[in-house]
Amino acid sequence: MGLNVALGGLTACLAALSLAIGTTWFSPDQFIAAVLGSDERLALILYQIRLPRTLLAILIGGALGLSGAALQGLVRNPLASPSLFGAPSAAALCAVILISTGAAGALSFMLPIAGITGALLSVGVLLAIAGKDAPIVVLLLAGVVLSSFAAAGTSLAINLSSNPFAALEVAFWLLGSLEDRSFQHVWMAAPFIVVGVLLMSFQARALSVMSLGEETAKSLGVDVVRLRILIILGVALAVGSSVAVAGTIGFIGLVAPHLVRPLVAYDPSRLLVPAGLAGASLLLAADILVRLVPTSGEPLKVGVVTALVGAPFFLGLVLRERHALAARGAW
Amino acid sequence: MLLNKVSCTFQQGELTAIVGPNGAGKSTLLRVLLGLVRHSGEARLGSETVATMNIKERARRISYLPQGQTHAWPLSVEAVVRLGRYPHGGSTPAAPNASESGDAVIDQALERLDLIGLRDRSILTLSGGEQMRVALARALAVDGEFLLADEPLASLDPRYQFQIMEALAADASHGRGIVVVMHDLALAARYAHHMILLAHGKVLRSGTPSEVLTEDAVVEAFAVKVQTVEVDGQNGACSVALPVGVA
Numbered sequence: 001m002g003l004n005v006a007l008g009g010l011t012a013c014l015a016a017l018s019l020a021i022g023t024t025w026f027s028p029d030q031f032i033a034a035v036l037g038s039d040e041r042l043a044l045i046l047y048q049i050r051l052p053r054t055l056l057a058i059l060i061g062g063a064l065g066l067s068g069a070a071l072q073g074l075v076r077n078p079l080a081s082p083s084l085f086g087a088p089s090a091a092a093l094c095a096v097i098l099i100s101t102g103a104a105g106a107l108s109f110m111l112p113i114a115g116i117t118g119a120l121l122s123v124g125v126l127l128a129i130a131g132k133d134a135p136i137v138v139l140l141l142a143g144v145v146l147s148s149f150a151a152a153g154t155s156l157a158i159n160l161s162s163n164p165f166a167a168l169e170v171a172f173w174l175l176g177s178l179e180d181r182s183f184q185h186v187w188m189a190a191p192f193i194v195v196g197v198l199l200m201s202f203q204a205r206a207l208s209v210m211s212l213g214e215e216t217a218k219s220l221g222v223d224v225v226r227l228r229i230l231i232i233l234g235v236a237l238a239v240g241s242s243v244a245v246a247g248t249i250g251f252i253g254l255v256a257p258h259l260v261r262p263l264v265a266y267d268p269s270r271l272l273v274p275a276g277l278a279g280a281s282l283l284l285a286a287d288i289l290v291r292l293v294p295t296s297g298e299p300l301k302v303g304v305v306t307a308l309v310g311a312p313f314f315l316g317l318v319l320r321e322r323h324a325l326a327a328r329g330a331w
Numbered sequence: 332m333l334l335n336k337v338s339c340t341f342q343q344g345e346l347t348a349i350v351g352p353n354g355a356g357k358s359t360l361l362r363v364l365l366g367l368v369r370h371s372g373e374a375r376l377g378s379e380t381v382a383t384m385n386i387k388e389r390a391r392r393i394s395y396l397p398q399g400q401t402h403a404w405p406l407s408v409e410a411v412v413r414l415g416r417y418p419h420g421g422s423t424p425a426a427p428n429a430s431e432s433g434d435a436v437i438d439q440a441l442e443r444l445d446l447i448g449l450r451d452r453s454i455l456t457l458s459g460g461e462q463m464r465v466a467l468a469r470a471l472a473v474d475g476e477f478l479l480a481d482e483p484l485a486s487l488d489p490r491y492q493f494q495i496m497e498a499l500a501a502d503a504s505h506g507r508g509i510v511v512v513m514h515d516l517a518l519a520a521r522y523a524h525h526m527i528l529l530a531h532g533k534v535l536r537s538g539t540p541s542e543v544l545t546e547d548a549v550v551e552a553f554a555v556k557v558q559t560v561e562v563d564g565q566n567g568a569c570s571v572a573l574p575v576g577v578a
Contacts, residue, residue, distance in 0.1 A: 076404075205417065208414060209417045211406060212414060212469070213403075215395075218365075219390060219394065219395035219397070220390050220394075220414065220415070220417045220418055221386045221387040221389065221390030221391070221418040265410065266404040266405050
């Protein structure tokens with residue numbers, strides 16, 4: 001409980017910072033003036049530009065962190081995450097197909113639906129493979145293949161797009177960014193993220209039992225097939241709709257659960273909420289960072305930052321788990 | 332087909348040992364009893380069919396210790412044992428004080444397997460024998476009417492083997508029905524009230540150790556040379572045929 005309060009406090013501090021930082025930096029006085037609406041221009045910046053961006057960082061970071069924790073609990077492995085299961089790339093592919101064919105605009109509710117469908121397909125395929133007691137190596141390889149396939153499909157869609165500006169737009173959006181998002185984006189993603197997060201949270205206790213292995217979990221009354229379906233659905237809803245409004249933001253789902261796991265005594269059921277809060281904090285921090293780093297032209301994309309930090313982190317994790325991977329052939 | 336026309340009954344308050352050569356269907360029989368595999372025929376608990384029972388209720392009444400338990404995370408010993416309370420609802424590591432009677436059962440399980448001193452240790456730092464004791468304590472924490480254990484003695488040294496069998500026999504004497512799949516016929520003869528000898532998916536013999544471990548039955552099932560010896564069993568001294576070499 002104390003941990004959740006601490007992480008919640010951290011998220012709140014970063015959120016306040018995220019609201020204060022931008023092209024115009026708010027001083028404490030200006031911040032108060034903006035919040036109270038006594039300065040109309042500042043209030044406009046705060047409520048129409050920075051608040052949706054900050055809310056999306058919290059929602060999406062939380063969705064990714066919690067999804068990562070749920071997937072890791074389900075497959076009993078700290079190397080699992082939505083990205084490694086190809087969920088963001090597949091979600092992006094479906095969204096891009098929709099946009100590049102002109103079937104839907106960038107603010108259509110069809111986008112999160114397409115993203116969710118893509119994520120559902122990739123996570124479903126991966127977990128169907130995992131269900132047969134596949135070692136993690138098989139899962140990771142299958143995830144790499146799915147991600148590459150989805151990425152190739154996305155490139156193809158951009159390639160074939162008749163409008164070069166549309167292609168450029170799609171490419172930038174795929175890099176993962178929270179820039180220039182409005183409340184419309186928040187409403188597009190929030191309902192799906194909330195439902196997905198709730199679906200996963202209700203399975204917390206079963207995830208703890210899964211740590212004893214599938215056979216024991218079944219004997220203890222866990223309906224493993226149902227659990228798997230609910231987690232797939234939860235991850236697809238949360239990650240698919242996140243990608244639909246922010247593009248692919250990698251590694252939060254891997255890093256966030258890992259950072260807080262020792263603080264909850266490695267218990268998968270207690271991990272979900274802290275991992276979500278840690279994910280929200282990480283994405284807020286990354287999104288603040290992209291606004292602080294000076295660039296000559298386009299500002300940095302937050303998806304690029306999380307990947308730059310996350311990839312070496314993942315490598316470190318693999319190196320640390322190397323012995324365990326070798327020792328437990330079943331991995 | 333792994334099992335064919337197998338019919339057997341298990342009593343509460345007894346330790347039943349299921350023995351037989353590799354591939355005889357011992358583990359499958361346990362999984363049928365739990366309703367974990369599809370099967371024709373019927374497994375009953377009292378008057379109820381196990382396969383159609385609510386899975387939480389079944390989990391509360393029959394606990395299962397599968398072969399080769401692995402652990403995904405370095406949970407504490409107590410947290411692992413506490414997972415045995417899952418089918419009863421409420422008490423998990425997330426809500427350790429949800430049920431006081433659950434806590435009493437957990438303490439008792441830890442105490443019976445001499446794990447009190449290890450309760451805060453990470454499960455992954457324990458030796459094989461200690462891990463098996465934790466796994467058994469987890470199964471005891473379910474506090475069901477029956478406990479089915481699949482080769483709990485595998486890869487344990489003799490001292491730990493005796494320790495586990497003593498714990499199971501003591502638990503049976505407290506009223507639980509214990510069913511153990513095992514390979515060590517001498518230990519089975521010593522600790523079991525009742526034995527079932529499976530071979531090629533069928534029940535070759537069923538009864539007390541001296542009724543089951545006869546010279547011809549053991550020779551037929553295992554294709555070994557045997558020697559008849561006296562052992563100190565649960566029903567007093569009895570003579571059983573034990574393997575001494577390849578036939």
